Amino acid sequence: KAGVTQTPRYLIKTRGQQVTLSCSPISGHRSVSWYQQTPGQGLQFLFEYFSETQRNKGNFPGRFSGRQFSNSRSEMNVSTLELGDSALYLCASSLIQGRNTEAFFGQGTRLTVV
Amino acid sequence: AQKITQTQPGMFVQEKEAVTLDCTYDTSDPSYGLFWYKQPSSGEMIFLIYQGSYDQQNATEGRYSLNFQKARKSANLVISASQLGDSAMYFCAIRGGSNYKLTFGKGTLLTVNP
Numbered sequence: 001k002a003g004v005t006q007t008p009r010y011l012i013k014t015r016g017q018q019v020t021l022s023c024s025p026i027s028g029h030r031s032v033s034w035y036q037q038t039p040g041q042g043l044q045f046l047f048e049y050f051s052e053t054q055r056n057k058g059n060f061p062g063r064f065s066g067r068q069f070s071n072s073r074s075e076m077n078v079s080t081l082e083l084g085d086s087a088l089y090l091c092a093s094s095l096i097q098g099r100n101t102e103a104f105f106g107q108g109t110r111l112t113v114v
Numbered sequence: 115a116q117k118i119t120q121t122q123p124g125m126f127v128q129e130k131e132a133v134t135l136d137c138t139y140d141t142s143d144p145s146y147g148l149f150w151y152k153q154p155s156s157g158e159m160i161f162l163i164y165q166g167s168y169d170q171q172n173a174t175e176g177r178y179s180l181n182f183q184k185a186r187k188s189a190n191l192v193i194s195a196s197q198l199g200d201s202a203m204y205f206c207a208i209r210g211g212s213n214y215k216l217t218f219g220k221g222t223l224l225t226v227n228p
Contacts, residue, residue: 033215043205045215056213088157097214100147100166105159 004106018079025093032074037088118219137206146210148189
C-alpha cells in the first residue's frame with residue numbers, strides 16, 4: 001500500500017514567484033491537511049480539505065491557497081513568494097475527518113525562496 | 115485551543131537501553147487524540163503511535179509504548195531497546211477541537227549512542 005506522496009521534494013524559487021505543491025494521499029483516504037515547518041515557528045497548520053472542500057484554515061495570509069480533486073489529491077499554491085515562506089511543507093492524509101483519526105505524513109517538499 | 119509541551123529539547127540514550135520522552139498537553143475537549151511522530155534528518159514525519167482520549171489501555175506498537183495518564187494530562191513515549199536508527203526528532207501532537215488540526219510540540223531531539 002503506497003504512502004503519502006509529495007512532489008516535488010525540493011524547490012528553489014525567487015521572491016515574487018508563485019509555486020504549486022502536490023500531495024497524493026493514501027489510497028482511500030479523503031482528508032488532506034497541509035502544515036508548514038520552520039525552525040522558528042515549528043509546525044503550523046495551513047488548511048484541511050475533505051471531499052474537495054476546504055474544511056478548516058490556519059492563520060496564514062491569503063497568498064496560501066489550496067484545492068482538492070475528486071481523487072483526493074491535493075495541491076497547495078503560494079503566490080507572491082516571500083523569503084519567509086522558505087520552509088518544509090508537509091501533507092498529512094487521514095481516512096476521514098475526526099479527532100481520533102490517525103494522520104500519516106508524506107516526505108515533505110522543501111521550499112527555498114531566494 | 116490545544117497545547118503540547120515537550121520539556122526536553124534533547125535526550126541522550128545508550129543503544130539497547132529504554133528511554134522516555136515527555137509530553138504534557140492541555141485541552142478543554144473531552145474527546146481528542148494524541149500522537150507521536152518521528153522526524154529523521156530527511157524531513158519525513160513518521161507516524162509512531164496513537165492514543166485516543168477514551169482508550170482504557172495504553173497504546174503499544176512494537177518497541178513504542180505510550181504512557182497515558184489522563185488525569186495528569188501526560189502522554190509520554192517510551193522506546194524500549196533503543197537502536198542507532200532511533201536518533202531523530204520526536205514530536206508529540208494532539209488532535210481535537212472543532213477543526214481537527216494537529217497541534218505539535220516543539221520536539222525532542224533524541225540521540226542514541228553506540
